[in-house]
Amino acid sequence: MKFIIFLFFIAYFFINFYVYFCINRALSLNLFYKIILIIIICIMVFGVYFINRHYLISENIIKPFALICYSYLGFIFLLFSFLVFYDLISLIFNFFNLNLPYNKAFISILLFTIVIFIYGYLEAGNIVIKKVYINSSKINKEVKIAYLSDIHLGITTLEGRVRKLIRQLKNINPDIIILGGDFIDGQHDNIDKYVNLFRDLNIRYGKYAVLGNHEYYAGRLYSEGIIKSAGFVLLNNESAIIKDLNICITGIEDIVSDKAKELNLLKSSYNNKCFNIYLKHKPIVNSKAINYFDLQLSGHTHNGQIFPFGLLEKLHYKYMSGLYKLKNNTFIYVSKGTLTWGPPIRVLAKPEISLININKN
Secondary structure, eight states: OHHHHHHHHHHHHHHHHHHHHHHHHHHOOOHHHHHHHHHHHHHHHHHHHHHHTTOOOOHHHHHHHHHHHHHHHHHHHHHHHHHHHHHHHHHHHHHTTOOOOHHHHHHHHHHHHHHHHHHHHHHHTOOEEEEEEEEESSOSSOEEEEEEOOOOBSTTOOHHHHHHHHHHHHHHOOSEEEEOSOOBOSSOTTOHHHHHHHHTOOOTTOEEEOOOHHHHHHOHHHHHHHHHHTTOEEOSSEEEEETTTTEEEEEEOTTOOOHHHHHHHHHHHOOTTSEEEEEESSOOOOGGGGGGOSEEEEOOSGGGSBTTHHHHHTTTOSOOSEEEEEETTEEEEEOOOSSOSSSSOOBSOOOEEEEEEEEEO
16 A cells, blocks of 8 residues: 555656646746745645645645645646647657747647646536446346445545435435445545435435445545445445345455455355345456356446546556446446545546446346
């Protein structure tokens, strides 16, 4: 974990250094403005570290500061991506002896980034209902499941978005709610008001959840308590059977990476007379376990959350978002995520409530 954080900050410093170099190249800053820019960059970069280390105590201070720092993170990533793209294009133009005025190009890229950032902020609040249809002879009647993933309740959570999510869930009126991990974030101060909103949701056949990686960042025992207080049945390497619907839900905690242990869990919980749902935070399929579930529900990827980061994630994850057929009548569905991690923006990765309709053949 410490090594991952270290790599993150190394990459983050490099991105900021590159943007600083581009700004200075475009605007030819004097020493005073160079110092001001370096100070701002240091505050924003180290601010992310301080927030996650709980060095700031008061919510009245930490929440707006966190939103500024993480919004800056999202903005600077977009600006960095566009600047890199422009520099690559410039190499091609230079090859043909075509010179592009860099200062004008930089201003245009900066304005374009501002527009995309605003769009991303609005898109992150536009939670869509993604309808998914699966047919099975194993269920007794049609089942409507609201699948949520990667809500990341924490210091950068915007209350209006959570309340909108709750209203949408009430309007859908699902038979079951399933949560695919990362319900809370590593920085999780003062989230009781959000937890209470989920606890007040009355769902006929219950709410079920599994741990994601961020629950471990926040502290496993604390996270388990929060999830349970929100009214979810937490499935830590265990199963629950909903007899009226003929559905079995098995959950595995995110920390388990032993494929043999995973296979044994699915074998022991598999019921060939039920529709078996396998709840696993990361969208990694154990090929030896495919015969022991009908539908795997995963999340984690956010579909990149901020384009073009998703292009890098696709190098690691085969299943990024949507429904994939694995074998015969076995599927995996990967959610794009329901809210946001870190920067309160999404670019070409709309947040979703996955409404999974399982119809009887």
